[in-house]
Amino acid sequence: MDNQPYLDSFIAALLCLDKDTAKSLVDDMMKTVDPITITNQLVVPALEFVGDCWEKGTVALSQVYMSGRICESLIDEILPPGNPLRTDQPPIGIAVLLDHHVLGKRVVYSALRASGFELIDLGQGLTARELVGLVRKHQVKILLISVLMLPSALHVKEITRQLKPEGVKIVVGGAPFRLDKNLYKEVDADATGDNAGIAVEVVNRYVGEYYATI
Amino acid sequence: MPQYSAMQRVVAALSHEEADRVPVILPLTLHGAKEMGLSIKDYFSKAEHVVEGQIRLMQKYHSDAYIGFLHAPLEIAAFGGEVIYVEDGPPNSGEPFLRKHDDILSMQVPDVQTNPHLRITLDAITQLKAIATDQIPIVGVVMSPFSLPVMQMGFDKYLDLIYDHRDLFWKLMEKNIEFCRAWTDAQLAAGATAIVYFDPVSSPTIIPPELYLETGFRVAQRIIPQTKGAVITHMASGRCLPILDDLIQTGTAGIGVSAEEDIAEIKGRCRGKVTLFGNLNAIEMRNWDAQTMEHKVRQLIQKAGSGGGFILMDNHGELPWQISDDTIYAIVAAVHKWGQYPIETPEQRFG
Numbered sequence: 001m002d003n004q005p006y007l008d009s010f011i012a013a014l015l016c017l018d019k020d021t022a023k024s025l026v027d028d029m030m031k032t033v034d035p036i037t038i039t040n041q042l043v044v045p046a047l048e049f050v051g052d053c054w055e056k057g058t059v060a061l062s063q064v065y066m067s068g069r070i071c072e073s074l075i076d077e078i079l080p081p082g083n084p085l086r087t088d089q090p091p092i093g094i095a096v097l098l099d100h101h102v103l104g105k106r107v108v109y110s111a112l113r114a115s116g117f118e119l120i121d122l123g124q125g126l127t128a129r130e131l132v133g134l135v136r137k138h139q140v141k142i143l144l145i146s147v148l149m150l151p152s153a154l155h156v157k158e159i160t161r162q163l164k165p166e167g168v169k170i171v172v173g174g175a176p177f178r179l180d181k182n183l184y185k186e187v188d189a190d191a192t193g194d195n196a197g198i199a200v201e202v203v204n205r206y207v208g209e210y211y212a213t214i
Numbered sequence: 215m216p217q218y219s220a221m222q223r224v225v226a227a228l229s230h231e232e233a234d235r236v237p238v239i240l241p242l243t244l245h246g247a248k249e250m251g252l253s254i255k256d257y258f259s260k261a262e263h264v265v266e267g268q269i270r271l272m273q274k275y276h277s278d279a280y281i282g283f284l285h286a287p288l289e290i291a292a293f294g295g296e297v298i299y300v301e302d303g304p305p306n307s308g309e310p311f312l313r314k315h316d317d318i319l320s321m322q323v324p325d326v327q328t329n330p331h332l333r334i335t336l337d338a339i340t341q342l343k344a345i346a347t348d349q350i351p352i353v354g355v356v357m358s359p360f361s362l363p364v365m366q367m368g369f370d371k372y373l374d375l376i377y378d379h380r381d382l383f384w385k386l387m388e389k390n391i392e393f394c395r396a397w398t399d400a401q402l403a404a405g406a407t408a409i410v411y412f413d414p415v416s417s418p419t420i421i422p423p424e425l426y427l428e429t430g431f432r433v434a435q436r437i438i439p440q441t442k443g444a445v446i447t448h449m450a451s452g453r454c455l456p457i458l459d460d461l462i463q464t465g466t467a468g469i470g471v472s473a474e475e476d477i478a479e480i481k482g483r484c485r486g487k488v489t490l491f492g493n494l495n496a497i498e499m500r501n502w503d504a505q506t507m508e509h510k511v512r513q514l515i516q517k518a519g520s521g522g523g524f525i526l527m528d529n530h531g532e533l534p535w536q537i538s539d540d541t542i543y544a545i546v547a548a549v550h551k552w553g554q555y556p557i558e559t560p561e562q563r564f565g
């Protein structure tokens with residue numbers, strides 16, 4: 001089945017924040033394919049496209065956020081939490097380090113949930129020490145950290161120093177990492193992504209690697 | 215070439231004229247604490263600290279302006295919100311104090327003259343004015359009424375408000391506009407020469423241009439034309455190109471340019487209309503050596519310096535705590551070397 005017309009219409013609906021049209025496209029596809037196919041062939045590519053457009057400066061962050069929110073609610077309807085069809089995964093955690101600016105976390109959280117993952121929201125305004133404690137408590141294997149300010153970004157190093165030897169994969173994002181492409185290496189993170197689509201791609205890869213090693 | 219004061223140099227730039235050289239403004243809000251050996255929290259607790267810090271920084275680097283700005287969450291403290299201090303960076307706002315949308319209705323606007331948090335800024339500007347006289351400009355800063363809610367209620371809830379509850383959004387804007395007008399007037403009355411209007415949410419990086427026209431643009435039109443002093447609109451690293459003509463229409467005298475945009479293109483579109491501020495990458499520069507800094511500054515001046523209308527600065531409006539003294543010296547040295555008017559463009563240099 002050629003899904004491109006659906007995908008084009010779905011992206012257009014997301015960018016106009018037209019949830020009704022987005023939902024009718026999902027409902028229409030549901031007549032012929034299963035929810036996982038919709039996730040993989042409609043929602044994930046759409047969110048990746050929107051994320052790429054943000055990186056190129058052709059759509060705004062508010063559209064990325066609202067697209068994620070719409071997709072998250074659509075996927076929750078057809079693939080509710082706990083559904084056995086959802087992606088098999090190790091514990092994945094997400095947090096904001098040191099401040100309370102949660103938008104970046106919220107955007108990535110929605111994109112990953114809309115892509116079939118379940119995430120443990122570890123919170124915001126956390127110190128490096130608190131975050132390390134929460135990761136160990138929840139046995140998180142993939143940790144996504146969002147920051148807004150440069151000092152917070154530099155504190156990621158305290159986390160990578162403690163958690164990487166324990167096998168935790170650490171993915172970072174936020175303005176300082178976007179403005180300095182080498183900063184993630186400086187703090188010894190495993191990866192960074194300028195948009196939520198890249199976060200989905202990176203998490204998919206690390207989930208695959210995790211199951212390949214156990 | 216006559217010797218210009220910092221004030222004359224900045225006024226010339228804002229008037230789209232060439233002075234002796236390109237002005238350079240170093241937005242050093244935190245480094246004063248380093249100079250005085252104080253924690254950032256202690257430093258910001260008294261106007262006298264901020265004034266002494268600014269004096270020491272001016273003696274050291276000879277910036278073309280004093281910075282009469284402490285930190286962004288100061289306005290949140292004035293509204294009764296929490297400020298979180300860290301040892302190595304600007305203070306952050308704590309948990310948003312507007313926890314649900316209806317809290318907007320009961321939110322009280324602080325009195326700018328008597329609020330103890332805002333008073334520190336006003337006292338600092340007054341004291342700086344006595345020292346600066348009319349020789350050195352003093353930069354005041356306000357958060358735009360449209361961008362302040364990111365700290366008042368959290369970014370995600372604010373976007374929900376803009377998209378889903380437009381009536382309530384305007385109720386919040388009315389209160390924030392009332393505050394912003396009073397806060398702008400008070401800083402100018404205390405001695406600020408110009409006001410930076412920090413408005414990152416209006417940037418096309420954050421909201422689409424059509425939504426900006428319905429919201430942030432209309433808010434700016436109710437602040438900027440009424441302000442009795444020059445206003446510089448700053449997107450704090452956000453892009454501005456797609457809304458450049460609209461920004462000019464707000465009556466702004468200047469625009470802070472993102473490091474992610476080509477300042478030459480922007481200069482080409484707004485030459486003689488608004489002055490550009492920018493756009494050294496404040497995050498990357500902590501790893502630049504003197505040679506790299508000289509190259510970046512020279513390139514920037516060649517792109518945007520000719521004809522006035524350009525003040526060299528970083529892209530964000532605040533140099534991070536992690537920027538070393540040597541890096542700051544390198545900025546100033548490069549401006550003095552390559553920013554003398556008339557600017558030699560690459561075309562002139564290479565024929």
